[in-house]
Amino acid sequence: MVRDYSVFLPGGTPARREPTALERLGWGSAFASQIDADALTARPPVRVVAVHRSGLQVAGDGIEECIPPGPEATVGDWLLLDRARPRSSHVLERKSLIKRRAPGTGREVQLIAANIDTVFVVTSCNADFNVARLERYVAHAFEAGIEPVIVLTKADLTEDTAPYVDAAQAVSDRVPVLALDARGAEPAKALADWCKPGRTVAFLGSSGVGKSTLTNALLGTQEIATQGIREDDARGRHTTTRRELHATPVAASSSTRRACANCS
Ligand SMILES: Nc1nc2c(ncn2[C@@H]2O[C@H](COP(=O)(O)OP(=O)(O)OP(=O)(O)O)[C@@H](O)[C@H]2O)c(=O)[nH]1
Ligand SMILES: [Mg+2]
Known part of the structure:
Protein backbone atom coordinates (compact mmCIF):
# COMPACT_ATOMS: atom_id res chain seq x y z
CA MET A 1 0.00 0.00 0.00
CA VAL A 2 1.31 3.46 -0.90
CA ARG A 3 0.88 5.85 2.01
CA ASP A 4 0.29 9.56 1.46
CA TYR A 5 2.75 11.47 3.63
CA SER A 6 2.16 14.80 1.89
CA VAL A 7 0.04 15.93 4.80
CA PHE A 8 3.15 16.05 6.96
CA LEU A 9 5.14 18.18 4.54
CA PRO A 10 5.56 21.94 5.08
CA GLY A 11 2.88 24.00 3.41
CA GLY A 12 -0.08 22.46 5.14
CA THR A 13 -2.90 20.35 3.93
CA PRO A 14 -3.13 19.82 0.18
CA ALA A 15 -6.23 21.48 -1.20
CA ARG A 16 -7.33 18.30 -2.95
CA ARG A 17 -8.62 16.53 0.14
CA GLU A 18 -10.38 17.21 3.41
CA PRO A 19 -8.21 17.46 6.53
CA THR A 20 -8.21 14.36 8.70
CA ALA A 21 -9.67 14.33 12.21
CA LEU A 22 -6.17 14.71 13.66
CA GLU A 23 -5.30 17.59 11.34
CA ARG A 24 -8.44 19.38 12.43
CA LEU A 25 -7.11 19.06 15.95
CA GLY A 26 -3.83 20.69 14.90
CA TRP A 27 -1.74 17.62 14.07
CA GLY A 28 1.12 18.16 11.62
CA SER A 29 4.70 17.46 10.66
CA ALA A 30 6.22 18.86 13.87
CA PHE A 31 4.52 16.02 15.79
CA ALA A 32 4.48 13.33 13.11
CA SER A 33 8.27 13.56 12.85
CA GLN A 34 8.56 12.53 16.51
CA ILE A 35 6.82 9.21 16.17
CA ASP A 36 7.21 5.87 14.58
CA ALA A 37 4.24 5.52 12.21
CA ASP A 38 3.97 1.78 12.94
CA ALA A 39 3.43 2.47 16.64
CA LEU A 40 0.47 4.76 15.97
CA THR A 41 -2.16 2.08 16.38
CA ALA A 42 -0.80 0.94 19.72
CA ARG A 43 -0.35 4.48 21.06
CA PRO A 44 -2.65 6.83 19.13
CA PRO A 45 -1.98 10.58 19.30
CA VAL A 46 -4.52 12.59 21.27
CA ARG A 47 -4.67 16.28 22.12
CA VAL A 48 -5.39 17.63 25.60
CA VAL A 49 -8.50 19.80 25.23
CA ALA A 50 -9.08 20.51 28.93
CA VAL A 51 -7.43 19.88 32.27
CA HIS A 52 -9.67 18.90 35.19
CA ARG A 53 -8.79 17.98 38.75
CA SER A 54 -9.85 14.45 37.90
CA GLY A 55 -7.63 14.19 34.83
CA LEU A 56 -7.00 15.26 31.28
CA GLN A 57 -9.76 15.49 28.69
CA VAL A 58 -8.27 14.27 25.43
CA ALA A 59 -9.47 14.04 21.84
CA GLY A 60 -8.11 12.16 18.84
CA ASP A 61 -9.31 10.27 15.79
CA GLY A 62 -12.53 8.76 17.14
CA ILE A 63 -11.33 9.28 20.72
CA GLU A 64 -13.00 11.53 23.32
CA GLU A 65 -12.16 10.57 26.88
CA CYS A 66 -10.81 11.62 30.23
CA ILE A 67 -7.58 10.00 31.41
CA PRO A 68 -6.33 10.14 35.00
CA PRO A 69 -3.78 12.78 36.01
CA GLY A 70 -0.19 11.72 35.44
CA PRO A 71 1.38 13.08 32.29
CA GLU A 72 2.77 16.55 32.95
CA ALA A 73 0.68 18.15 30.27
CA THR A 74 -1.47 21.19 29.69
CA VAL A 75 -4.19 22.27 27.29
CA GLY A 76 -2.94 21.91 23.72
CA ASP A 77 -0.38 19.19 24.42
CA TRP A 78 -0.20 16.11 22.20
CA LEU A 79 0.11 12.75 23.96
CA LEU A 80 0.74 9.26 22.67
CA LEU A 81 -2.07 7.56 24.54
CA ASP A 82 -0.98 4.49 26.45
CA ARG A 83 -4.28 2.68 26.80
CA ALA A 84 -2.96 0.11 29.27
CA ARG A 85 -1.31 2.72 31.49
CA PRO A 86 -2.80 6.12 30.59
CA ARG A 87 -0.80 7.82 33.36
CA SER A 88 2.33 6.91 31.43
CA SER A 89 1.18 8.45 28.15
CA HIS A 90 4.10 10.22 26.48
CA VAL A 91 3.95 14.01 25.95
CA LEU A 92 5.27 14.96 22.50
CA GLU A 93 7.81 17.74 22.21
CA ARG A 94 6.03 21.09 22.01
CA LYS A 95 6.10 23.69 19.26
CA SER A 96 5.45 26.40 21.83
CA LEU A 97 4.55 26.71 25.50
CA ILE A 98 2.90 29.48 27.51
CA LYS A 99 3.77 29.20 31.19
CA ARG A 100 3.89 31.39 34.26
CA ARG A 101 5.08 31.25 37.82
CA ALA A 102 2.48 29.44 39.90
CA PRO A 103 0.65 31.89 42.15
CA GLY A 104 1.96 31.99 45.70
CA THR A 105 4.94 29.70 45.32
CA GLY A 106 7.58 31.93 43.80
CA ARG A 107 9.34 29.02 42.09
CA GLU A 108 6.93 26.49 40.68
CA VAL A 109 5.99 26.91 37.05
CA GLN A 110 2.41 26.54 35.88
CA LEU A 111 1.87 25.35 32.32
N1 LIG B 1 -20.14 46.38 23.10
C1 LIG B 1 -19.27 45.38 23.15
N2 LIG B 1 -19.32 44.52 24.19
C2 LIG B 1 -18.41 43.53 24.21
C3 LIG B 1 -17.42 43.36 23.22
N3 LIG B 1 -16.67 42.30 23.55
C4 LIG B 1 -17.15 41.80 24.70
N4 LIG B 1 -18.20 42.54 25.12
C5 LIG B 1 -18.98 42.35 26.34
O1 LIG B 1 -18.07 42.40 27.44
C6 LIG B 1 -18.50 41.52 28.47
C7 LIG B 1 -17.36 40.60 28.88
O2 LIG B 1 -17.04 39.76 27.79
P1 LIG B 1 -16.46 38.27 28.00
O3 LIG B 1 -16.32 37.69 26.65
O4 LIG B 1 -17.28 37.55 29.02
O5 LIG B 1 -15.04 38.61 28.62
P2 LIG B 1 -13.85 37.58 29.01
O6 LIG B 1 -12.60 38.21 28.53
O7 LIG B 1 -14.15 36.24 28.51
O8 LIG B 1 -13.91 37.64 30.60
P3 LIG B 1 -13.49 36.50 31.68
O9 LIG B 1 -14.14 35.21 31.31
O10 LIG B 1 -13.99 37.05 32.98
O11 LIG B 1 -11.99 36.41 31.64
C8 LIG B 1 -19.72 40.78 27.92
O12 LIG B 1 -20.88 41.45 28.39
C9 LIG B 1 -19.61 40.98 26.41
O13 LIG B 1 -20.85 40.98 25.73
C10 LIG B 1 -17.40 44.31 22.13
O14 LIG B 1 -16.57 44.28 21.22
N5 LIG B 1 -18.35 45.29 22.15
MG1 LIG C 1 -14.48 34.43 29.50
Whole structure:
Protein backbone atom coordinates (compact mmCIF):
# COMPACT_ATOMS: atom_id res chain seq x y z
CA MET A 1 0.00 0.00 0.00
CA VAL A 2 1.31 3.46 -0.90
CA ARG A 3 0.88 5.85 2.01
CA ASP A 4 0.29 9.56 1.46
CA TYR A 5 2.75 11.47 3.63
CA SER A 6 2.16 14.80 1.89
CA VAL A 7 0.04 15.93 4.80
CA PHE A 8 3.15 16.05 6.96
CA LEU A 9 5.14 18.18 4.54
CA PRO A 10 5.56 21.94 5.08
CA GLY A 11 2.88 24.00 3.41
CA GLY A 12 -0.08 22.46 5.14
CA THR A 13 -2.90 20.35 3.93
CA PRO A 14 -3.13 19.82 0.18
CA ALA A 15 -6.23 21.48 -1.20
CA ARG A 16 -7.33 18.30 -2.95
CA ARG A 17 -8.62 16.53 0.14
CA GLU A 18 -10.38 17.21 3.41
CA PRO A 19 -8.21 17.46 6.53
CA THR A 20 -8.21 14.36 8.70
CA ALA A 21 -9.67 14.33 12.21
CA LEU A 22 -6.17 14.71 13.66
CA GLU A 23 -5.30 17.59 11.34
CA ARG A 24 -8.44 19.38 12.43
CA LEU A 25 -7.11 19.06 15.95
CA GLY A 26 -3.83 20.69 14.90
CA TRP A 27 -1.74 17.62 14.07
CA GLY A 28 1.12 18.16 11.62
CA SER A 29 4.70 17.46 10.66
CA ALA A 30 6.22 18.86 13.87
CA PHE A 31 4.52 16.02 15.79
CA ALA A 32 4.48 13.33 13.11
CA SER A 33 8.27 13.56 12.85
CA GLN A 34 8.56 12.53 16.51
CA ILE A 35 6.82 9.21 16.17
CA ASP A 36 7.21 5.87 14.58
CA ALA A 37 4.24 5.52 12.21
CA ASP A 38 3.97 1.78 12.94
CA ALA A 39 3.43 2.47 16.64
CA LEU A 40 0.47 4.76 15.97
CA THR A 41 -2.16 2.08 16.38
CA ALA A 42 -0.80 0.94 19.72
CA ARG A 43 -0.35 4.48 21.06
CA PRO A 44 -2.65 6.83 19.13
CA PRO A 45 -1.98 10.58 19.30
CA VAL A 46 -4.52 12.59 21.27
CA ARG A 47 -4.67 16.28 22.12
CA VAL A 48 -5.39 17.63 25.60
CA VAL A 49 -8.50 19.80 25.23
CA ALA A 50 -9.08 20.51 28.93
CA VAL A 51 -7.43 19.88 32.27
CA HIS A 52 -9.67 18.90 35.19
CA ARG A 53 -8.79 17.98 38.75
CA SER A 54 -9.85 14.45 37.90
CA GLY A 55 -7.63 14.19 34.83
CA LEU A 56 -7.00 15.26 31.28
CA GLN A 57 -9.76 15.49 28.69
CA VAL A 58 -8.27 14.27 25.43
CA ALA A 59 -9.47 14.04 21.84
CA GLY A 60 -8.11 12.16 18.84
CA ASP A 61 -9.31 10.27 15.79
CA GLY A 62 -12.53 8.76 17.14
CA ILE A 63 -11.33 9.28 20.72
CA GLU A 64 -13.00 11.53 23.32
CA GLU A 65 -12.16 10.57 26.88
CA CYS A 66 -10.81 11.62 30.23
CA ILE A 67 -7.58 10.00 31.41
CA PRO A 68 -6.33 10.14 35.00
CA PRO A 69 -3.78 12.78 36.01
CA GLY A 70 -0.19 11.72 35.44
CA PRO A 71 1.38 13.08 32.29
CA GLU A 72 2.77 16.55 32.95
CA ALA A 73 0.68 18.15 30.27
CA THR A 74 -1.47 21.19 29.69
CA VAL A 75 -4.19 22.27 27.29
CA GLY A 76 -2.94 21.91 23.72
CA ASP A 77 -0.38 19.19 24.42
CA TRP A 78 -0.20 16.11 22.20
CA LEU A 79 0.11 12.75 23.96
CA LEU A 80 0.74 9.26 22.67
CA LEU A 81 -2.07 7.56 24.54
CA ASP A 82 -0.98 4.49 26.45
CA ARG A 83 -4.28 2.68 26.80
CA ALA A 84 -2.96 0.11 29.27
CA ARG A 85 -1.31 2.72 31.49
CA PRO A 86 -2.80 6.12 30.59
CA ARG A 87 -0.80 7.82 33.36
CA SER A 88 2.33 6.91 31.43
CA SER A 89 1.18 8.45 28.15
CA HIS A 90 4.10 10.22 26.48
CA VAL A 91 3.95 14.01 25.95
CA LEU A 92 5.27 14.96 22.50
CA GLU A 93 7.81 17.74 22.21
CA ARG A 94 6.03 21.09 22.01
CA LYS A 95 6.10 23.69 19.26
CA SER A 96 5.45 26.40 21.83
CA LEU A 97 4.55 26.71 25.50
CA ILE A 98 2.90 29.48 27.51
CA LYS A 99 3.77 29.20 31.19
CA ARG A 100 3.89 31.39 34.26
CA ARG A 101 5.08 31.25 37.82
CA ALA A 102 2.48 29.44 39.90
CA PRO A 103 0.65 31.89 42.15
CA GLY A 104 1.96 31.99 45.70
CA THR A 105 4.94 29.70 45.32
CA GLY A 106 7.58 31.93 43.80
CA ARG A 107 9.34 29.02 42.09
CA GLU A 108 6.93 26.49 40.68
CA VAL A 109 5.99 26.91 37.05
CA GLN A 110 2.41 26.54 35.88
CA LEU A 111 1.87 25.35 32.32
CA ILE A 112 -0.84 27.43 30.65
CA ALA A 113 -1.15 26.27 27.04
CA ALA A 114 0.96 24.32 24.57
CA ASN A 115 1.36 24.18 20.79
CA ILE A 116 -0.33 27.51 20.17
CA ASP A 117 0.38 29.10 16.77
CA THR A 118 -0.96 32.60 17.43
CA VAL A 119 -1.73 34.45 20.64
CA PHE A 120 -4.37 37.13 20.42
CA VAL A 121 -3.47 39.60 23.14
CA VAL A 122 -6.84 41.09 23.97
CA THR A 123 -7.68 44.40 25.59
CA SER A 124 -10.61 46.73 25.08
CA CYS A 125 -11.12 50.35 24.07
CA ASN A 126 -12.05 51.43 27.58
CA ALA A 127 -10.51 51.64 31.08
CA ASP A 128 -8.90 48.19 30.69
CA PHE A 129 -6.50 49.56 28.08
CA ASN A 130 -3.00 49.57 29.56
CA VAL A 131 0.17 49.73 27.49
CA ALA A 132 2.43 48.21 30.16
CA ARG A 133 0.16 45.16 30.38
CA LEU A 134 0.10 44.82 26.60
CA GLU A 135 3.91 44.91 26.58
CA ARG A 136 4.03 42.13 29.19
CA TYR A 137 1.66 39.88 27.24
CA VAL A 138 3.48 40.51 23.97
CA ALA A 139 6.83 39.72 25.63
CA HIS A 140 5.28 36.50 27.06
CA ALA A 141 4.17 35.46 23.59
CA PHE A 142 7.58 36.06 22.01
CA GLU A 143 9.29 34.19 24.88
CA ALA A 144 6.90 31.29 24.32
CA GLY A 145 7.81 31.17 20.63
CA ILE A 146 4.39 32.33 19.44
CA GLU A 147 3.43 35.17 17.12
CA PRO A 148 1.28 37.73 18.97
CA VAL A 149 -1.52 39.83 17.48
CA ILE A 150 -3.09 42.63 19.53
CA VAL A 151 -6.89 42.70 19.39
CA LEU A 152 -8.70 45.76 20.71
CA THR A 153 -12.32 44.87 21.41
CA LYS A 154 -15.31 47.15 22.08
CA ALA A 155 -14.43 49.39 19.14
CA ASP A 156 -18.15 50.05 18.92
CA LEU A 157 -18.11 51.76 22.31
CA THR A 158 -15.68 54.54 21.41
CA GLU A 159 -16.01 57.43 18.97
CA ASP A 160 -12.44 57.05 17.77
CA THR A 161 -10.29 53.94 18.00
CA ALA A 162 -7.19 55.65 16.55
CA PRO A 163 -5.61 56.67 19.89
CA TYR A 164 -5.94 53.07 21.16
CA VAL A 165 -4.61 51.58 17.93
CA ASP A 166 -1.68 54.01 17.83
CA ALA A 167 -0.72 53.33 21.45
CA ALA A 168 -0.96 49.56 20.90
CA GLN A 169 1.02 49.75 17.67
CA ALA A 170 3.82 51.55 19.53
CA VAL A 171 4.35 48.38 21.61
CA SER A 172 6.07 46.72 18.64
CA ASP A 173 6.11 47.24 14.91
CA ARG A 174 6.31 43.43 14.53
CA VAL A 175 2.85 42.95 16.03
CA PRO A 176 -0.33 43.56 14.03
CA VAL A 177 -3.06 45.55 15.81
CA LEU A 178 -6.77 45.25 15.07
CA ALA A 179 -9.75 47.07 16.57
CA LEU A 180 -13.16 45.42 16.29
CA ASP A 181 -16.53 44.65 17.79
CA ALA A 182 -16.05 41.17 19.26
CA ARG A 183 -19.75 40.37 18.99
CA GLY A 184 -21.27 39.14 15.76
CA ALA A 185 -19.55 38.28 12.50
CA GLU A 186 -16.63 40.74 12.45
CA PRO A 187 -14.00 38.61 14.30
CA ALA A 188 -14.34 35.58 11.99
CA LYS A 189 -13.39 37.82 9.07
CA ALA A 190 -10.82 40.01 10.79
CA LEU A 191 -8.96 37.08 12.42
CA ALA A 192 -9.26 34.67 9.47
CA ASP A 193 -5.61 34.98 8.41
CA TRP A 194 -4.48 33.50 11.72
CA CYS A 195 -7.28 30.93 12.06
CA LYS A 196 -6.69 28.71 9.06
CA PRO A 197 -7.55 25.00 9.33
CA GLY A 198 -5.37 23.12 11.78
CA ARG A 199 -4.06 26.28 13.43
CA THR A 200 -4.37 26.78 17.16
CA VAL A 201 -4.93 30.23 18.58
CA ALA A 202 -5.24 31.45 22.14
CA PHE A 203 -6.74 34.54 23.72
CA LEU A 204 -4.85 36.23 26.55
CA GLY A 205 -6.13 39.24 28.41
CA SER A 206 -7.77 40.46 31.58
CA SER A 207 -11.21 39.54 32.70
CA GLY A 208 -14.03 41.23 30.83
CA VAL A 209 -12.14 42.23 27.68
CA GLY A 210 -14.11 39.81 25.49
CA LYS A 211 -12.02 36.63 25.13
CA SER A 212 -15.06 34.37 25.39
CA THR A 213 -17.07 36.68 23.15
CA LEU A 214 -14.34 36.36 20.51
CA THR A 215 -14.21 32.59 20.93
CA ASN A 216 -17.97 32.36 20.47
CA ALA A 217 -17.69 34.54 17.37
CA LEU A 218 -15.12 32.15 15.84
CA LEU A 219 -17.14 29.09 16.82
CA GLY A 220 -20.35 30.65 15.50
CA THR A 221 -22.16 29.77 18.71
CA GLN A 222 -22.87 31.17 22.15
CA GLU A 223 -21.59 28.03 23.89
CA ILE A 224 -19.19 29.88 26.20
CA ALA A 225 -20.74 31.98 28.95
CA THR A 226 -20.03 35.71 28.95
CA GLN A 227 -20.99 38.30 31.51
CA GLY A 228 -21.27 42.09 31.65
CA ILE A 229 -18.41 44.05 33.21
CA ARG A 230 -18.58 46.42 36.21
CA GLU A 231 -19.67 49.81 34.95
CA ASP A 232 -17.55 51.93 37.30
CA ASP A 233 -14.11 50.55 36.42
CA ALA A 234 -14.71 48.26 33.38
CA ARG A 235 -13.43 45.23 35.31
CA GLY A 236 -14.69 41.79 34.41
CA ARG A 237 -16.16 39.16 36.73
CA HIS A 238 -13.79 36.25 36.02
CA THR A 239 -16.53 34.42 34.20
CA THR A 240 -14.30 31.85 32.48
CA THR A 241 -12.39 29.86 35.07
CA ARG A 242 -10.72 27.16 33.03
CA ARG A 243 -8.69 26.80 29.88
CA GLU A 244 -10.10 24.71 27.06
CA LEU A 245 -9.61 24.06 23.39
CA HIS A 246 -12.66 24.41 21.16
CA ALA A 247 -12.95 23.20 17.60
CA THR A 248 -14.32 25.53 15.02
CA PRO A 249 -16.91 24.08 12.64
CA VAL A 250 -15.35 21.95 9.91
CA ALA A 251 -16.62 24.15 7.10
CA ALA A 252 -15.38 27.38 8.63
CA SER A 253 -11.81 28.53 8.88
CA SER A 254 -10.56 26.51 11.77
CA SER A 255 -8.72 27.41 14.87
CA THR A 256 -7.22 27.23 18.08
CA ARG A 257 -8.24 26.80 18.45
CA ARG A 258 -9.51 23.19 16.81
CA ALA A 259 -8.83 25.51 18.30
CA CYS A 260 -9.45 28.39 20.53
CA ALA A 261 -7.70 28.21 23.87
CA ASN A 262 -9.51 30.49 26.24
CA CYS A 263 -6.76 31.42 28.66
CA SER A 264 -8.11 33.63 31.41
N1 LIG B 1 -20.14 46.38 23.10
C1 LIG B 1 -19.27 45.38 23.15
N2 LIG B 1 -19.32 44.52 24.19
C2 LIG B 1 -18.41 43.53 24.21
C3 LIG B 1 -17.42 43.36 23.22
N3 LIG B 1 -16.67 42.30 23.55
C4 LIG B 1 -17.15 41.80 24.70
N4 LIG B 1 -18.20 42.54 25.12
C5 LIG B 1 -18.98 42.35 26.34
O1 LIG B 1 -18.07 42.40 27.44
C6 LIG B 1 -18.50 41.52 28.47
C7 LIG B 1 -17.36 40.60 28.88
O2 LIG B 1 -17.04 39.76 27.79
P1 LIG B 1 -16.46 38.27 28.00
O3 LIG B 1 -16.32 37.69 26.65
O4 LIG B 1 -17.28 37.55 29.02
O5 LIG B 1 -15.04 38.61 28.62
P2 LIG B 1 -13.85 37.58 29.01
O6 LIG B 1 -12.60 38.21 28.53
O7 LIG B 1 -14.15 36.24 28.51
O8 LIG B 1 -13.91 37.64 30.60
P3 LIG B 1 -13.49 36.50 31.68
O9 LIG B 1 -14.14 35.21 31.31
O10 LIG B 1 -13.99 37.05 32.98
O11 LIG B 1 -11.99 36.41 31.64
C8 LIG B 1 -19.72 40.78 27.92
O12 LIG B 1 -20.88 41.45 28.39
C9 LIG B 1 -19.61 40.98 26.41
O13 LIG B 1 -20.85 40.98 25.73
C10 LIG B 1 -17.40 44.31 22.13
O14 LIG B 1 -16.57 44.28 21.22
N5 LIG B 1 -18.35 45.29 22.15
MG1 LIG C 1 -14.48 34.43 29.50
